Amino acid sequence: KNEVEQSPQNLTAQEGEFITINCSYSVGISALHWLQQHPGGGIVSLFMLSSGKKKHGRLIATINIQEKHSSLHITASHPRDSAVYICAGSPMNRDDKIIFGKGTRLHILP
Amino acid sequence: KAGVTQTPRYLIKTRGQQVTLSCSPISGHRSVSWYQQTPGQGLQFLFEYFSETQRNKGNFPGRFSGRQFSNSRSEMNVSTLELGDSALYLCASSSQGVAFGYTFGSGTRLTVV
Numbered sequence: 001k002n003e004v005e006q007s008p009q010n011l012t013a014q015e016g017e018f019i020t021i022n023c024s025y026s027v028g029i030s031a032l033h034w035l036q037q038h039p040g041g042g043i044v045s046l047f048m049l050s051s052g053k054k055k056h057g058r059l060i061a062t063i064n065i066q067e068k069h070s071s072l073h074i075t076a077s078h079p080r081d082s083a084v085y086i087c088a089g090s091p092m093n094r095d096d097k098i099i100f101g102k103g104t105r106l107h108i109l110p
Numbered sequence: 111k112a113g114v115t116q117t118p119r120y121l122i123k124t125r126g127q128q129v130t131l132s133c134s135p136i137s138g139h140r141s142v143s144w145y146q147q148t149p150g151q152g153l154q155f156l157f158e159y160f161s162e163t164q165r166n167k168g169n170f171p172g173r174f175s176g177r178q179f180s181n182s183r184s185e186m187n188v189s190t191l192e193l194g195d196s197a198l199y200l201c202a203s204s205s206q207g208v209a210f211g212y213t214f215g216s217g218t219r220l221t222v223v
Contacts, residue, residue, distance in 0.1 A: 035214075041147075041198050043214040086153060097166050098143075100153040 003027045004089050006101035014109050019074040021104045023087035029099075032063050032070045035086040037103070043086075046072070077108045112137065114203050114215035122221045128189040131218045135182050135203030141165075142184040143212065144176060147198040156199075159184055191222045 004025045013019055023032065034046040047054050047061040049070070054061050058077075063070040074081055084103045091097060115134040123129050135142050143158040155168040159178035178184040182203075188195055198219050204212035 033211075041200070041217040041219065043200060043202075043217075045212065045214065048211045088153070097155040097158075097168050100155075102152045 002102065004087060004099050004101040006085075006087055006104050008104060009102065010105045010107075012107045012109065013077055015078060017077050017108075019077050019081070019106065019108075021072045021085050021087075021106070023070045023072070023101055025068050025070075025087075025089050025099075027089065027099065028092045029089035030092050031090040032061075033088040033090065033098075034061050034070075034072050035088060037084045037086060039083075046085075048090075074106075079108045079110050082106055082108050114201060114213050116199075116201055116215035116218050118218060119216065120219050120221075122223060123191050125191055125193060125222055127191050128187065129191060129220060131186045131199055131201075131220075133184045133186070133201035133203075133215060135184070135201075136213055139203040139205050139213075140182055141204040141206060141212070142178055142182065143202050143204070144184070144186050145200045145202070146170070147200060147217075148196075153200075156186065188220075193222050196220060196222045 007022045031048050031050045033048050035043050036046050037043045049063050058075045060073040084105050086103045087101045089099045117132045133142055141160045144156040145153050147153045157167045157176050158165045162178045173189045176186045198217045200214055200217045202212040202214045
């Protein structure tokens with residue numbers, strides 16, 4: 001079992017729908033990252049959070065430390081949001097490695 | 111402010127050869143980390159360098175090595191290439207380390223034939 005699990009693996013939705021991607025982790029982490037990867041490979045860091053909630057435009061990320069769970073929400077989804085979304089856990093110990101989820105492939109239909 | 115620059119963008123090599131990939135971090139960033147991404151395994155951490163010292167290493171064979179120069183530029187080397195080494199190799203730079211936020215380069219897509 002992966003130490004960082006994402007769901008769903010694949011998600012197809014209509015433009016305008018509210019999107020939720022979930023991430024659960026089983027190890028102690030100092031921070032949880034959400035990354036976006038478009039076709040072609042480039043990765044953009046969307047959020048880094050260690051508690052509560054962060055918002056950037058139509059994107060919202062939340063984390064519940066006690067439940068070891070984070071969610072990424074997209075409001076008013078748009079076809080340009082189509083990408084792979086990856087969550088990753090930064091280690092508590094600076095010398096440990098970062099752990100990635102397998103990613104959620106999101107496809108927004110116009 | 112220039113981003114993280116990886117060269118080359120694409121590379122085709124033959125099994126058994128070796129390859130060197132380059133990563134220039136954002137100016138002032140001292141941490142460079144490397145990752146391998148394949149369809150089957152997803153993103154996996156290779157190693158992180160901070161101020162020319164390897165700070166951490168993932169679970170990859172010794173054929174994968176790296177180094178960091180005094181100007182923080184980093185190189186990754188893979189020797190005796192295998193077909194399974196075909197992947198997208200990404201580097202990321204950070205001012206203090208991966209726990210504090212990082213910026214990715216566009217990656218080098220390596221194909222081993």
